Amino acid sequence: MSLSISITLNGRPHDIALDDPRVTLLDLLRERLDLTGTKKGCDHGQCGACTVLVDGRRINSCLSLAASLDGAEITTIEGLADGEALHPVQAAFIEHDALQCGYCTPGQIMSAVGLIAEGHAGDDPERVRELMSGNICRCGAYHGIVEAVLEAQKTIAQQDKRRAAA
Amino acid sequence: MNRFDFIRPASVAEAVAAASEPGSAYLAAGTNLLDLMKIGVARPGRLVDITRLPGLDRIEWDGDGGVRIGALVRNSDLAHDERFARTFPAVAEALLSGASAQLRNAATVGGNLLQHTRCAYFQDTASACNRRVPGSGCDAMQGENRLHAVLGWSDQCIATHPSDFCVPLAALDAVAEVEGPSGRRDVAVDALHLLPGDTPQARNALAPGELVVAVRIPADAAAFAGHSRYLKLRERTSYAFAVVSAAVALEMQGGAIANARIALGAVAAKPWRARAAEASLEGLRPTAEAFAAAADIALADARPSGDNAFKIELARRLVARALSLASQGTPEDMPALPASPFSTIPGATNVA
Numbered sequence: 438m439s440l441s442i443s444i445t446l447n448g449r450p451h452d453i454a455l456d457d458p459r460v461t462l463l464d465l466l467r468e469r470l471d472l473t474g475t476k477k478g479c480d481h482g483q484c485g486a487c488t489v490l491v492d493g494r495r496i497n498s499c500l501s502l503a504a505s506l507d508g509a510e511i512t513t514i515e516g517l518a519d520g521e522a523l524h525p526v527q528a529a530f531i532e533h534d535a536l537q538c539g540y541c542t543p544g545q546i547m548s549a550v551g552l553i554a555e556g557h558a559g560d561d562p563e564r565v566r567e568l569m570s571g572n573i574c575r576c577g578a579y580h581g582i583v584e585a586v587l588e589a590q591k592t593i594a595q596q597d598k599r600r601a602a603a
Numbered sequence: 604m605n606r607f608d609f610i611r612p613a614s615v616a617e618a619v620a621a622a623s624e625p626g627s628a629y630l631a632a633g634t635n636l637l638d639l640m641k642i643g644v645a646r647p648g649r650l651v652d653i654t655r656l657p658g659l660d661r662i663e664w665d666g667d668g669g670v671r672i673g674a675l676v677r678n679s680d681l682a683h684d685e686r687f688a689r690t691f692p693a694v695a696e697a698l699l700s701g702a703s704a705q706l707r708n709a710a711t712v713g714g715n716l717l718q719h720t721r722c723a724y725f726q727d728t729a730s731a732c733n734r735r736v737p738g739s740g741c742d743a744m745q746g747e748n749r750l751h752a753v754l755g756w757s758d759q760c761i762a763t764h765p766s767d768f769c770v771p772l773a774a775l776d777a778v779a780e781v782e783g784p785s786g787r788r789d790v791a792v793d794a795l796h797l798l799p800g801d802t803p804q805a806r807n808a809l810a811p812g813e814l815v816v817a818v819r820i821p822a823d824a825a826a827f828a829g830h831s832r833y834l835k836l837r838e839r840t841s842y843a844f845a846v847v848s849a850a851v852a853l854e855m856q857g858g859a860i861a862n863a864r865i866a867l868g869a870v871a872a873k874p875w876r877a878r879a880a881e882a883s884l885e886g887l888r889p890t891a892e893a894f895a896a897a898a899d900i901a902l903a904d905a906r907p908s909g910d911n912a913f914k915i916e917l918a919r920r921l922v923a924r925a926l927s928l929a930s931q932g933t934p935e936d937m938p939a940l941p942a943s944p945f946s947t948i949p950g951a952t953n954v955a
Contacts, residue, residue, distance in 0.1 A: 500706075502630065502637065505655075507655075
């Protein structure tokens with residue numbers, strides 16, 4: 438049984454023929470498109486390491502069947518930076534030591550990008566912690582993660598303001 | 604995961620026809636189903652992908668102020684819909700207390716209603732489970748069962764329904780619109796999930812092929828908007844299923860309770876509506892004594908199914924606490940920790 442889907446991945450169109458309907462978005466990215474930045478942690482939607490944006494919203498790619506995503510626009514960690522210029526969330530994670538081993542980091546960053554776009558946290562660290570609770574960090578870098586999310590949110594707001602004024 | 608046929612129907616009618624074949628399952632976001640397929644608990648021979656069906660992703664208001672929520676509306680979109688959250692605040696709070704932001708972005712209204720129990724023995728194919736394999740027994744009875752049911756359980760099954768969303772829906776008399784091989788019908792959310800009895804495998808009132816296409820909340824439920832809460836006790840602050848939860852809604856008139864609604868979550872195989880407790884509050888002033896008495900009535904029939912007697916007292920206190928908080932008025936803003944009884948606001952009490 439062959440299923441075909443067309444997706445936009447990190448800004449570029451892809452036509453993909455799936456030989457097996459069981460392929461999750463996570464496995465499609467890692468095993469078939471060689472985008473290994475998105476990590477497989479628990480593979481059950483509990484850890485958040487596989488977080489990507491689908492149509493601008495953060496989801497767990499391990500719990501999404503690729504075959505159901507025809508027409509979707511997908512952004513992974515590989516699609517965030519603008520050439521050599523890091524995305525503000527990436528820069529803030531480095532600045533605030535928001536990682537130790539780094540395995541959860543792509544998921545944390547994609548989740549933070551989604552959180553900032555959703556716009557429900559304000560500048561309240563409690564809301565950031567609550568809204569980042571779908572991303573587990575076994576090294577326990579949570580303190581830096583919350584700081585990084587809050588700073589990146591400010592940076593992005595300033596960028597948006599400058600862009601609106603320009 | 605087993606192999607399966609993947610069907611992409613173009614209409615509800617096509618979907619219903621495809622899913623009426625034995626061994627079929629509907630696929631919406633898949634946040635519960637795919638997980639169950641990965642662990643071998645669900646083994647559908649055919650998945651009917653309904654995610655692209657037109658017209659099921661809308662929130663529509665009728666002239667009276669009732670709402671019809673399409674089955675494919677995502678949990679987060681519903682919770683953050685400004686009018687919806689203002690009109691049915693306990694439902695929004697329940698939604699935001701469930702799962703994680705990623706899962707809420709994906710999970711649908713219909714999928715939330717029809718999710719399976721998180722009983723560990725149901726999820727472990729090496730364990731006996733009457734719900735998964737009828738007649739095989741119930742390993743939960745002699746197992747780790749501190750989080751299992753205290754109401755409505757049977758000697759066949761002590762699992763609970765895990766949904767937060769369904770608890771205020773049951774309290775507010777919400778109705779599921781169901782489309783099936785023999786047409787469209789309404790099923791009250793309170794009647795959608797079945798208690799286990801002798802047939803725990805029959806977990807809900809849907810016939811094969813039937814599809815939830817929408818959920819309606821009646822206009823009169825909006826009368827509770829000013830005095831509603833959903834409270835949820837968890838074993839960690841966030842991203843956990845309820846140990847016990849309570850949705851309460853009060854209609855206040857002249858300082859007295861004109862109408863009360865109470866439903867409990869994580870205590871039974873369905874959201875547990877406490878009608879006798881509701882009736883006990885009518886006409887009373889909102890006092891601690893009245894709330895404690897109502898909570899006693901709500902849990903009067905509860906009995907432990909294992910090492911979970913503590914849940915009964917916990918549920919009693921949570922009902923009383925939720926009633927007390929609701930009587931003080933729905934919070935103006937969604938709390939930073941939705942549904943948490945543990946406030947981070949300085950000065951607020953954390954003792955029930």
